Amino acid sequence: MSNGRFNMKILLQFPEGLKREALAYAKKYEKEGHEVFIASASCFGACDLALEEAKAVGAKKIVHFGHSIFIRKKLPIEVEYVECESDFDIEVLKRSLTALSGFKNIAIATTIQYSHKIPEIKKFFEQNGKRVFIGKGSLAFYPGQVLGCDATAVTQFRKEVDTVIFIGDGLFHPLAMDVDTPAFVIYPRNGDTKQINKEIDTLRKKRKGALLAAVDANSFGILVSTKFGQSHLKIARWAKKQIQKRGKYAAILIANEFEPFSLNNFMSFDCYVNTACPRMSDDLEKFGKPMLGVDLFGELLKILDELSNKTNNGSKH
Numbered sequence: 001m002s003n004g005r006f007n008m009k010i011l012l013q014f015p016e017g018l019k020r021e022a023l024a025y026a027k028k029y030e031k032e033g034h035e036v037f038i039a040s041a042s043c044f045g046a047c048d049l050a051l052e053e054a055k056a057v058g059a060k061k062i063v064h065f066g067h068s069i070f071i072r073k074k075l076p077i078e079v080e081y082v083e084c085e086s087d088f089d090i091e092v093l094k095r096s097l098t099a100l101s102g103f104k105n106i107a108i109a110t111t112i113q114y115s116h117k118i119p120e121i122k123k124f125f126e127q128n129g130k131r132v133f134i135g136k137g138s139l140a141f142y143p144g145q146v147l148g149c150d151a152t153a154v155t156q157f158r159k160e161v162d163t164v165i166f167i168g169d170g171l172f173h174p175l176a177m178d179v180d181t182p183a184f185v186i187y188p189r190n191g192d193t194k195q196i197n198k199e200i201d202t203l204r205k206k207r208k209g210a211l212l213a214a215v216d217a218n219s220f221g222i223l224v225s226t227k228f229g230q231s232h233l234k235i236a237r238w239a240k241k242q243i244q245k246r247g248k249y250a251a252i253l254i255a256n257e258f259e260p261f262s263l264n265n266f267m268s269f270d271c272y273v274n275t276a277c278p279r280m281s282d283d284l285e286k287f288g289k290p291m292l293g294v295d296l297f298g299e300l301l302k303i304l305d306e307l308s309n310k311t312n313n314g315s316k317h
Contacts (some may be wrong), residue, residue, distance in 0.1 A: 011059040013050045015066045018084060025065070034143060044255070044277060045148065046070030047229025050189040052256070068112050068141035072230045088115040088188035090120050095191030096165075097128055099184060103163040106132040108144060109177070112166045114188060115142040121167060133157045148279045151176040171196065175203055176279070210281070210290040214300050215307070217270035217272040217290065220250040223258055225276035232275040232294075239273050239297060246304050260286040270299060273297050 010029060014022050026036045037057045039050035040264035046067035054062050054077050061078045069081050100106070108121055122132045135157060136143045139150035145167065146153055154164045154177055163182045174185050174196055185194045220243050224236045230302035236252050250273075253266070258280065263272070264287070272291040274281045281293040292300060 003119075005153060007033045008061060008253075009035045009037070009057065009059045009185050010061045010063055011037045011039055011050060011054040011057065011064055013043055013064045015043045015045070018066045025063075028266065029063070045229075046081070047149075047225050047277070049075070049229065051075070051077060051228055052226075066112070068115075068145070070139065070141070070147075075228065084113060085116050086188075088114070088117070090117070090124050090190060092191030093121065093124050093186060095169075096184070096193040099193040099195070100130075100163065100165070103182070105131045105161040105163075107135065107157045107161045107164045109146040109151070109154045109164070109174075110144055111173050112142070112145060114168055115145050118142070118144040133161055144308045146173050148172055148176055149277065151178070155179060171199060172279070175199060175282075177300070178204070205217075206282065206284055207296060210284055210292060211296050211299060211303075213290040214292055214296075215303055218248050219268055219270050220248065220273055221263070221266060221269035221271075222250055222252045222273045223276055223280075224252055225258070226254060226256045226274070230276045235275045235294060236273075239275070239294075242301055243273075246301070246308070254276045258289070264288055284317065 012022060012025055012029070022038050026038060029036045030136055037053070039053045041050065041053070044048070046064070049062060049064060049068050049071070051062070060079070061080060063080050063082060065082045066084050067081060068083055106125060108125070110118065111206060118134060122134060125132050134144045135153040137145060137147065137150040137153040138149050140153060144153055156183070158179060158181070161181060163184065164177055164179050165184050165186060166177060167186045168174070171185070171189060174183065177183055178200060183196050183200060185196055188191070222236045222239050224233050225231050240250040242250060258276065269289065271289060272287065274291050276291050278293045281291045281296070284291060
């Protein structure tokens with residue numbers, strides 16, 4: 001352990017991709033004299049700490065694997081973040097050069113497991129004639145790091161670059177890069193390169209569709225998470241007041257994790273306002289009703305006010 005203390009109750013927490021390593025780590029810490037518990041619930045990021053589980057078993061520390069520091073405010077229990085690096089041969093990036101041949105100014109990003117490779121990635125592209133931009137996100141811990149809820153590491157360069165490049169696996173993180181410039185994913189295992197602007201546009205259309213559907217809603221369920229890094233009760237109370245001011249009904253719904261099945265049983269709500277993980281709003285098909293993040297909710301208020309003004313002005317004539 002990094003602080004040298006032993007004979008402690010500790011809770012180990014893993015994201016889904018690292019749970020296969022849980023037993024090995026449990027054995028390691030037990031050999032050091034600790035009483036070890038393992039959190040089994042899904043873990044959706046560094047914002048999702050198993051604080052209630054730790055409290056229930058009397059753990060003095062959470063050892064949280066696979067993510068970097070996210071929550072900067074004081075926590076009720078000590079949390080040690082254990083980052084898990086993945087490596088790849090920088091030479092695989094050569095396969096991307098054909099797809100990127102028409103671009104000079106590039107912004108690059110990746111996830112936590114490849115953040116240590118950013119200097120090498122930058123050097124590689126510079127040696128191949130690119131001007132490389134690497135930003136620091138508003139929530140992310142490392143330069144060039146993209147989170148599902150924070151892609152400002154690249155989006156801050158909208159005017160400076162002609163393409164953005166994500167090096168990593170899957171589409172969850174790169175789809176956070178809501179940009180109009182060409183956007184590419186380079187898969188580090190083999191260097192395959194995929195342009196993802198169609199996927200970004202599809203996600204935009206889904207969000208716009210949810211916004212348009214919400215215009216006719218009369219009752220709103222405002223979702224508030226009890227997860228320490230996702231809990232925004234103040235915003236939820238503000239949203240409820242805004243809805244009520246416009247003659248509609250709103251109620252605040254509290255949960256640690258929002259399951260589509262449970263929410264769908266609330267038949268009286270026409271729309272949900274999500275103040276928890278912003279990417280949950282993208283799972284529209286699962287929830288069966290419009291779900292707006294805080295940004296889209298702000299747009300909805302503007303639309304409702306515009307419609308109200310038109311109606312009032314029309315009634316005067």
